[in-house]
Amino acid sequence: MTGSREEAKAHAELAWDAALGRTAGSGGSGSSVALAVARLQDPMMRHLYQEVNELEARVALHSERQVRECRMAARCEADIMKAQAAPEIEAAHNELQSLQARLAEQEQSLKRSSRRFSDMQRQLKKCSLPHEQERLADEREHEASCEAIRESEATLQEQQETDRDLLDIELKQSAMAWMDKLRKEFPEDSRCANLQDGLEKLLALRGSRVEEKLLTWFRAQGSRWTVLDLSKAVSELRIAGKSAGNRWHQACADKTLEGLKAADVNVIYQAPVFDARLGFFGIVDFLIRGEDGDYAIWDTKLATHPTAYHVAQLIGYAVALESMLAPTGGVRVTKVGLVLGEDAAEQGVVKEISIAELKRPFFESWWAFRDFCNTFRPDLPPDPADEPKASLGRWAPAAEEMLTMRDDLALVASMTRAQRAALKLAGYKTMTSISQMPPSALASVSAVSRIKLHTLERLVLQARLQCQTRDNTHVAPASVILPNAARVLAALPADDSGDIFIDLESLPWNKPPAAAEYLIGICTRDGAYHSWWSHTRDEELENTGHVLNFIFDRLQQFPNMHAYCYGHYERSALSRLAAGLPEDFKQMADELIKTVLIDLYPILKGSFVLGLPGYGLKQVERLFRTGEQRTSRTSDVAAAEESMIAYMRWLDNPDGSCVATSSTLRQIEEYNCEDCKSTQRLLAWSSAALYMTAPRKMRRCAS
């Protein structure tokens, strides 16, 4: 049966092929169409064809079902695998995101590092660091020449012992050194009265904490380190020595030598060093004796990045120590270390610096400093405007006074030192003179000074408005709206009753577990004030969440509201704070920063020239606070610093645990609330100014 069936099928195929016009097989039998048609007419054949068709259909159906089943199975399998792999995928996704974040962070860090590096290079240049070739010059020859100078000046130095502080200052900036020298030599001089050192004192206090932390670290290392603390002995000698005359430096240094003789001591805390020939005295934070008899000098700093004068100070210590130990066989200190910031101190992390090649510039600076001391003249002050304002530190008010007295160009807000120098060369030496520059002279002055015309125009206008305003502090400062103001101010959203005004108070150098942003304040348009206090990092994170929720809840109620601030600090702080929160909060914060937060500073700076010496909020307030007094403030400029100092004092010595019980915290909150309200009033002032300048048609629309 099987044989006949197969035979039949073979026939059928042949016929079928023939019927379709396909080339006949090699068999040759029945290859013509006529034959095939004849066979198809045969009932038996027709039946067979039908059977074949059915079979083929069934096969097709079967294979289709199989394919479908296979597909379904594959899909199921994929789903199962997907479900099984979901956590892994999620983890990989998270890892990718975190890697991307780290990459971004590292890029940022790299950018910052490169910036710091260039800053360091600049600072080192200031300290007359020799070029590479010069550095390779014969060091011994140099030291010999230094030695000769030292010998020749030895007699003078007996009378001119000075201390480490002035060296620091010399290497910082000359105007500061000059003022410090003035205070040292002529403490009664009226210029010394104009000193503002609240923040400096605060920083000194923080600096001593870093020192204490490193001391704790040394002591926690067990038997590895035996620490001798000379701080008490030194302070006693200092007090006794100062009343008895001026010969206590050597006595102090002898304490260090005594300490070094003790076999079991390998760390001396607060070790005085003194070189009589150099006239150099200093107190080393940590003097460390290594196992093989070498010495290391470590100094703690609050700063997180080293500066040239930190290094110079350490070289001074090293040189003095070498001279002290010379009679007992001599020693060379080739490396010194800086412990930068509280974190490093807590973990004993030191940044080692090789000083062999830096001694030469140190000596150059040192002898320049001695020249400066020897030829000091109180009637020849340096020009404070030749140095960056930030470098004037506690003498900034004194410098300001000096500049005001001679109506210096540096008083013009936003003028750079380079622009000032160029304008002086062009014959404009005072703010008044530049304010009176005739329009016809602008082009030629621009060409001579190489200051772009539009920049020069703005500076002249700035000077003019400042001159107009400075003589009359009781009226609102003069202001001019810039041509592109309408475009800049157009970026301001329409007022909304849900708008809020936000201001932060912080100690940016605070590290966990302490809070950096200790107070977040928000004012609403109806005058209500909300505040969130954080004294620990945990509270800070929790409060960040509360603030974000507060704003987003408000956003639900007032979809067109905005959060206004002044300066970019709030923006940076919020994103920094949110980075420590879960992902959804982070996204909320991003969203908020992008769409809701408005910084008024660039808007103001881009739209107006104001007759004010600066564009800080405290200065700008004069636009709308004429005749008003800020509550309990002696100096508006110092207000932010005062808030920080007050908070620091509260941390050390709380006069109550919360705003309800502590008048310090209450005062800080008042400052903060005032800043929020000032931001609100500034917005109103800016909008009103825009409205006044807008064409009447627009005003009608707006009203």
Added chain:
DNA sequence: GCAGTTGTCAATGGCTGTCG
């Protein structure tokens, strides 16, 4: 066609001024 000059643009660096 060539060399020198000028203009343009983006990147970079220095500095200032905010905030705290």
Added chain:
DNA sequence: CGACAGCCATTGACAACTGC
């Protein structure tokens, strides 16, 4: 003390132009 934004000048690469 620190972060950072923004302004401005400078620099360098390249293209376009100009004069010989």
